[in-house]
Amino acid sequence: MEEKKIYCIWVRTGQEDNYVKEMQPLLDSGELEITGRLYVLKKQMRLKNGKEYMDLFFPGYVFFETSETEIIKLLPLKKGKGFVKILPQTSAAQPLVQKDLNIIRSILRFGSTISIVHVDFNEDDKIVILDGPFKDFAGKIVAVNRRNKRVNVQFDFMNGLKIVGLTYEVVKKV
Secondary structure, eight states: OOOOEEEEEEEOTTOHHHHHHHHHHHHHHTOSSOOOEEEOOEEEEEOTTSOEEEEESSTTEEEEEEOOOOGGGGGGGGGSTTEEEEESSSSSOOOOOHHHHHHHHHHHTTOSEEOOOOOOOOTTOEEEEOSSTTTTOEEEEEEEETTTTEEEEEEEETTEEEEEEEEOSSEEEO
């Protein structure tokens, strides 16, 4: 069986959940020529007072997993409210490259919500995360907030840099 492809759909920030609520039923019903699953990736965050809340992991991005190989069949996805374009910004829609696909698949192994990941660090350290959805991912610490016990880790994603905020505990310095 061929591995499913994942496409990154850019939607207006704040419209991610609405886009999925509108389009997933159409994908499931068979009304469209294409089938697949839409994902909005979220992360669990913690405030100084200990209160937890959910935040978007990739604001403005919805990921579409499908076994469809004909790019033309992706066109109905453009009808969703808030749709901007299918990334990357080239002339034709393309699935995520293997490096980016590995990151998204690793996150989805734990569901579409990333729980709080704890790490131990120093600023500018190159680290490898030992546990959670980012297990075995390497990154660089770009900012440290010791009072809130948070770090910002820089990863290479979709030919650009993505900075991810994490709480700290289980990381290995490289």
